[in-house]
Amino acid sequence: xxxxxxxxxxxxxxxxxxxxxxxxxxxxxxxxxxxxxxxxxxxxxxxxxxxxxxxxxxxxxxxxxxxxxxxxxxxxxxxxxxxxxxxxxxxxxxxxxxxxxxxxxxxxxxxxxxxxxxxxxxxxxxxxxxxxxxxxxxxxxxxxxxxxxxxxxxxxxxxxxxxxxxxxxxxxxxxxxxxxxxxxxxxxxxxxxxxxxxxxxxxxxxxxxxxxxxxxxxxxxxxxxxxxxxxxxxxxxxxxxxxxxxxxxxxxxxxxxxxxxxxxxxxxxxxxxxxxxxxxxxxxxxx
Numbered sequence: 001x002x003x004x005x006x007x008x009x010x011x012x013x014x015x016x017x018x019x020x021x022x023x024x025x026x027x028x029x030x031x032x033x034x035x036x037x038x039x040x041x042x043x044x045x046x047x048x049x050x051x052x053x054x055x056x057x058x059x060x061x062x063x064x065x066x067x068x069x070x071x072x073x074x075x076x077x078x079x080x081x082x083x084x085x086x087x088x089x090x091x092x093x094x095x096x097x098x099x100x101x102x103x104x105x106x107x108x109x110x111x112x113x114x115x116x117x118x119x120x121x122x123x124x125x126x127x128x129x130x131x132x133x134x135x136x137x138x139x140x141x142x143x144x145x146x147x148x149x150x151x152x153x154x155x156x157x158x159x160x161x162x163x164x165x166x167x168x169x170x171x172x173x174x175x176x177x178x179x180x181x182x183x184x185x186x187x188x189x190x191x192x193x194x195x196x197x198x199x200x201x202x203x204x205x206x207x208x209x210x211x212x213x214x215x216x217x218x219x220x221x222x223x224x225x226x227x228x229x230x231x232x233x234x235x236x237x238x239x240x241x242x243x244x245x246x247x248x249x250x251x252x253x254x255x256x257x258x259x260x261x262x263x264x265x266x267x268x269x270x271x272x273x274x275x276x277x278x279x280x281x282x283x284x285x286x287x
Contacts, residue, residue, distance in 0.1 A: 053096045067086075067111070073105065131227075137158060186244060254266040264286065
């Protein structure tokens with residue numbers, strides 16, 4: 001009986017030794033973002049149309065690496081951007097993607113080894129609506145026959161009155177140099193005083209659309225160069241209630257809201273006085 005027990009014990013010990021010798025280490029792979037100014041490695045907010053570069057380092061564990069997948073998820077809809085297969089102990093590469101549409105996108109980078117073990121890193125890219133910028137745009141007053149008085153912030157176009165009438169749906173404001181009570185003035189197409197200045201065949205009374213652009217004189221010391229993103233504009237372009245802003249001077253900053261709901265800011269440059277004079281300004285407007 002003792003011999004049988006010894007035999008059973010020996011078999012059990014042999015089985016344990018066999019199982020131990022056949023057990024394989026199963027260390028998963030690791031993956032990390034590259035750091036540094038060249039790369040995006042944490043949550044970030046950017047303007048629409050921005051291109052970001054992501055650097056990836058990965059290291060195998062107990063099995064060679066075999067796949068990297070990059071998935072962008074926006075509006076709960078995943079989109080596979082990269083799905084590459086290989087065989088290596090390490091992975092080191094850079095990827096650049098453009099982000100054209102406003103909203104949030106979750107970027108997920110997943111590495112898989114030959115034992116189907118995975119590791120992943122992810123971050124969120126918040127895409128702002130973006131900003132269009134126009135520099136040194138020039139408008140002429142009502143008596144100027146060579147420089148247009150009307151401006152479209154959608155594309156930076158300047159129109160003479162005949163063109164403005166045809167493109168009335170695009171015009172956001174007009175410029176005129178009025179009497180002592182107005183001087184240099186930017187006015188919405190639906191402004192009452194503008195209607196008394198721009199008259200005749202191509203005058204405002206004959207426009208089929210008179211966009212109700214609204215303005216505000218910015219007096220809180222906004223720093224023009226610091227206005228970079230759509231959110232920067234939104235923080236300034238509040239309470240835009242005026243149909244016009246008059247007595248403008250070089251360096252003045254105005255906020256505006258278009259009929260389409262886009263917000264923007266204007267920085268006044270050079271003013272040449274008189275009914276045939278001009279005004280030059282810079283514009284930043286949400287895309």
